[in-house]
Amino acid sequence: DGGITQSPKYLFRKEGQNVTLSCEQNLNHDAMYWYRQDPGQGLRLIYYSQIVNDFQKGDIAEGYSVSREKKESFPLTVTSAQKNPTAFYLCASRDKTNYGYTFGSGTRLTVV
Amino acid sequence: GQSLEQPSEVTAVEGAIVQINCTYQTSGFYGLSWYQQHDGGAPTFLSYNALDGLEETGRFSSFLSRSDSYGYLLLQELQMKDSASYFCAVSFDQTGANNLFFGTGTRLTVIP
Numbered sequence: 394d395g396g397i398t399q400s401p402k403y404l405f406r407k408e409g410q411n412v413t414l415s416c417e418q419n420l421n422h423d424a425m426y427w428y429r430q431d432p433g434q435g436l437r438l439i440y441y442s443q444i445v446n447d448f449q450k451g452d453i454a455e456g457y458s459v460s461r462e463k464k465e466s467f468p469l470t471v472t473s474a475q476k477n478p479t480a481f482y483l484c485a486s487r488d489k490t491n492y493g494y495t496f497g498s499g500t501r502l503t504v505v
Numbered sequence: 506g507q508s509l510e511q512p513s514e515v516t517a518v519e520g521a522i523v524q525i526n527c528t529y530q531t532s533g534f535y536g537l538s539w540y541q542q543h544d545g546g547a548p549t550f551l552s553y554n555a556l557d558g559l560e561e562t563g564r565f566s567s568f569l570s571r572s573d574s575y576g577y578l579l580l581q582e583l584q585m586k587d588s589a590s591y592f593c594a595v596s597f598d599q600t601g602a603n604n605l606f607f608g609t610g611t612r613l614t615v616i617p
Contacts, residue, residue, distance in 0.1 A: 492555075
């Protein structure tokens with residue numbers, strides 16, 4: 394079955410370390426997105442990509458970086474410059490003919 | 506800035522009908538989406554309204570009034586499994602990326 398896979402589900406890192414979250418989709422979707430969710434909050438857009446080798450900053454891109462070398466993959470790196478990285482990170486993709494996003498199951502990052 | 510307002514919590518009885526409202530103030534508007542998210546899970550797409558009126562999908566319906574900057578999600582014949590958070594989201598990006606701006610969510614609790 395097609396879908397989006399995020400790994401790992403839980404991630405612990407020490408403060409000051411960079412960490413990369415994986416997002417892979419086999420839906421053949423062109424657009425991919427990264428959102429951050431804090432407890433009791435909505436989702437906030439970090440980065441998005443409409444095609445391979447192209448991506449744009451979202452509303453809260455500071456302290457994050459991404460790459461889109463393959464259509465299937467859109468990894469997110471949380472850098473040491475991100476002041477408050479502990480959060481639930483959600484990756485999503487969308488077929489350009491549809492409005493609905495398909496989300497992965499998320500990665501819960503805890504920085505200690 | 507952009508803002509979406511929805512009630513933080515709603516409680517309803519199993520078998521009843523519940524309406525979750527969403528009002529928005531955004532710099533542009535292309536459509537209103539609704540997503541369901543169970544605790545710790547991935548958001549799932551429920552509906553999308555670009556034009557005024559009611560869209561029905563099984564037990565769920567969604568309404569939009571562009572002139573009032575208002576929409577709602579209607580859940581009928583409530584079931585215990587409908588207990589979840591529900592997010593409205595506005596598409597206002599003009600690049601065609603269909604980036605979504607999410608509200609903070611309404612936590613629905615269905616009681617027996």
